Amino acid sequence: DIQMTQSPSTLSASVGDRVTITCRASQSISSWLAWYQQKPGKAPKLLIYEASSLQSGVPSRFSGSGSGTEFTLIINNLQPEDFATYYCQRYNVNARTFGQGTKVEVK
Amino acid sequence: EVQLVESGGDLVQPGGSLRLSCAASGFTFNNYWMSWVRQAPGKGLEWLAIINPDGSATDFVDSVRGRFTISRDNAKNSLFLQMNSLRVEDTAVYYCARDWPGCGRCSADYWGQGTLVTVSS
Numbered sequence: 001d002i003q004m005t006q007s008p009s010t011l012s013a014s015v016g017d018r019v020t021i022t023c024r025a026s027q028s029i030s031s032w033l034a035w036y037q038q039k040p041g042k043a044p045k046l047l048i049y050e051a052s053s054l055q056s057g058v059p060s061r062f063s064g065s066g067s068g069t070e071f072t073l074i075i076n077n078l079q080p081e082d083f084a085t086y087y088c089q090r091y092n093v094n095a096r097t098f099g100q101g102t103k104v105e106v107k
Numbered sequence: 108e109v110q111l112v113e114s115g116g117d118l119v120q121p122g123g124s125l126r127l128s129c130a131a132s133g134f135t136f137n138n139y140w141m142s143w144v145r146q147a148p149g150k151g152l153e154w155l156a157i158i159n160p161d162g163s164a165t166d167f168v169d170s171v172r173g174r175f176t177i178s179r180d181n182a183k184n185s186l187f188l189q190m191n192s193l194r195v196e197d198t199a200v201y202y203c204a205r206d207w208p209g210c211g212r213c214s215a216d217y218w219g220q221g222t223l224v225t226v227s228s
Contacts, residue, residue, distance in 0.1 A: 001169070034214050036152075043202055043220060044144075044152060049213030056210070087152050091207070091214035094166040096142065096154040 002026050004090055006099035012107040019075040021102045023088035028068045032092035035064055035073045038101075039084045047086075048073065078104075109133040109217045111203050116222030123193050123226070129186040129203030129219055137161070137181040140206040142215055143188045145199040145224075153199075156188065157206060171197075193226045200224075 003026040013019050023033065031051040036044040046055045048064035051071055061076045075082055083106055088099040115127040129141070143155040156167045156177040165177050176189040186203050200221040209216030 036215075038152070043218035044215070045218075046210070046213065046216045049210060049216070053212070055213070055216065085151075089152075089154070089214060094157055094164070095168070096157065096206075096214060098144075098152040098154055101151040 001095070002029065002090055002092075002097055004088055004097050004099040006086075006088055006102050008102060009100065010103045010105060012105050013078055014107045015078055015080055017078045017107075019078055019082075019104060021073040021086055021088075021104075023066075023071040023073070023099050025069045025071075025090055029090045029092040031067045032090055033064075033066070033071050034089045034091060035062075036087045036089065037082075037084045038087065044087065075104075109205065111205065111217055111219035113201060113203050113219040113222040116201065116224045118225045118227065119193055120228050121193060121195055121226055124189070124191045125193065125224060127188040127190070127201055127203075127222060127224070129188075131184045131186065131203075131205070134205065134217075136179075136184040139209065141177075141179060141186045142204045142206045143177060143186075144202045144204055144215070144218075145197075146202070146221075147196070147199040150199075155201075158186070190224070193224075195226050198224060198226045 005024045033051045035048040038044040052064045085103045112130045142157045158177045174192045204215035205217040
């Protein structure tokens with residue numbers, strides 16, 4: 001099974017910061033990677049798909065990059081509503097796997 | 108408007124069974140793969156199962172394979188998760204999600220609000 005490893009697990013940041021979250025796949029998944037944002041008590045929200053495509057309605061301060069086994073989510077100019085937990089997910093074959101999550105908290 | 112509404116969550120004893128449902132609306136249900144995802148209290152997301160548009164192909168995470176079954180009724184725009192031999196560690200909020208080809212080239216682009224399953228004696 002393909003494992004997805006995110007880092008860091010927790011990230012402390014301030015409004016206006018640039019935040020970088022990394023996701024590593026245990027084998028190549030081409031660009032079949034998505035990023036989700038989840039706030040407490042809510043369902044996850046799709047931010048990025050196919051590694052770098054911005055989902056409709058998602059602010060342009062969110063961006064994704066990478067292919068193969070190394071992927072990055074960047075949040076520029078962090079806003080108060082961006083404090084949340086972020087998950088990567090691979091979807092290169094029928095099965096899917098999430099990373100363990102990265103909590104972005106207030107510094 | 109795409110909507111997914113889960114139901115069926117309950118308190119069940121270890122070893123028991125439960126069937127979750129997900130009612131879909133606002134899109135052509137039989138064009139999409141559908142997934143179930145769960146989240147244990149205070150934990151991360153765990154993908155569980157997927158089914159193809161006509162119900163002929165499924166896949167599961169190892170932790171539920173052989174205990175859980177995913178199915179769908181395209182005539183009723185409904186997705187199901189039959190859960191047998193439930194364990195305490197199956198306690199979680201269970202989400203259904205519209206999968207491939209959501210947004211054209213993405214996985215879970217729409218999610219339900221979740222339904223809580225508690226396994227306890």
